[in-house]
Amino acid sequence: MTSDRLKLGIIGLGIMGERLLRAALAHPGTEVVAVWDPSAPAAARLAGIAPELGMSAEAGAVIAAADAVYVASPPDSHIAHGKAALAAGKALFLEKPLASDLVAAREFVAGARGQRAAVNFPMASSPTVAQLRRWRPEIGRVERIEIKADFAGWPRGWQKDAASWLSKRAEGGFTREVVSHFLFLAQRWGGPLRLAEAGVTYPEGDGSETAISARLWAGDVPVTLSGGVGTTTADEHNLTTIIGSKGQLRLRDWSYGEKLEADGQWRTAPDAMPNAEMRPLTLAGQLDKLAALTRGEETELASLAEALSIMEAVEGILAARRG
Template identity: 70%
Template structure:
């Protein structure tokens, strides 16, 4: 697969590094208008060119990863699909739900997917393997908390991540867990939500919500400034015979008879798990580009998540 990347921010750089180590992928170019991005690309590799435009990046590749800020996602996605390339789009689709709906409708049947890494996470695969042990799923609980938002490693993108228009932890983090709830339980339906904002243009500082994922009740809590950890999250699945959880992105854990939580023996911290997950994402993107069926997040799944996220933020 010949891959180009549009947007060399945090996510673009992560996939670039994974692609450079991926035997089935050749990165043919990157485009980002920032001089800092060009310098960063040169520091990572001398084998990939910074191209002169988004059009050049699209034209050079079989598949294009769009990792630019959300406001540009739809226009770039349309350009990629219009050129007959496979599209791998960073979430969210957009903050404009109506525009996202129109885009998804027009893109139906084309080779397109959205980068929700939980579709390829080894930890999520472990949870799925354990699911029969807990019986019928009775509830899902999602909790996310941050010392500050944006997180320290996101400081370079604070110009939009910290603002209500496109940023905030609900779009950037909660969306991943809503996607997982949808995969495990079924279609999402928001029943009640509350979001708190500090004023002005700043993004949310706290949310609560009740949802349904198919027939499964889902509770959601999120907050900023409530933990010392930069990023802490729990996704708990409670069934008729027991409980499972995903902790801090990458630790699959089962609740034992003693009430304690016990991690899978091969569990890894997220910085070590992430490259494995992204390599699996690239495997599937290459298959999608060849016209094969894959279980990457579809545009329709991403739209369903976005609709719930925007409804929570509007509450």
């Protein structure tokens, strides 16, 4: 970094790229210097959000202009863009999953060891997760973790523009897109993930999964997981419950931290807010950490190794015998 502000480049201006772009434009420590996406709709969105930027001619121009590069293109292009950014000596912030191919992801992580790279699991900066950590001493030793994720349909209503790949088995599905976030949380609370058994249900054709179940270990903590499409009337509903020797905590619907009280009632943190309101705070925290990573400092961003562990578990679930 040549100044106090992080010079950020963005490759891919879909839903996630646009979210980080808007967060970066509002962040006093970040300057967005270049954006590239080959689609005409993305160019139109950029013109409406930040007309002064203009769309770069190619991904290489973004890498050349930036101190740190955020790669939010579809998963099958992550590694190529990531390698190019690291080869140019830039810090790398990858959208998850690492890639669409597990073997390629393993090779990439091995080759990138020691370089400035991280993966965008926003729970690393979630105010709600920070609240759960503050409560953690009250529940004693973590004995098990239960994860449940339900969807009215897939993709979710606000993701329809990305359905061309999100709805397909090769790169999409709710396990990669959503459940991976809760597995990140379980890994942070327990330890490296290890898949014990799993089942998955697919529709006919090449569509993504409609139901999953799994047992895993996070370090020495057992984790149970279930998820399905058409199992809730809400767009989505999720619960991650952390059961300790003295009490329980849970994360509900992304942004509500709750503690089980002695009367058997769940108490929500007093400053809890809907995810749409919390997201800007979370992304601002991610940008703070990305600036620190770019300076060569240690951060709490998800490492490539952590992301690979999650990807191993996710792909193991998706490769399980069909239900």
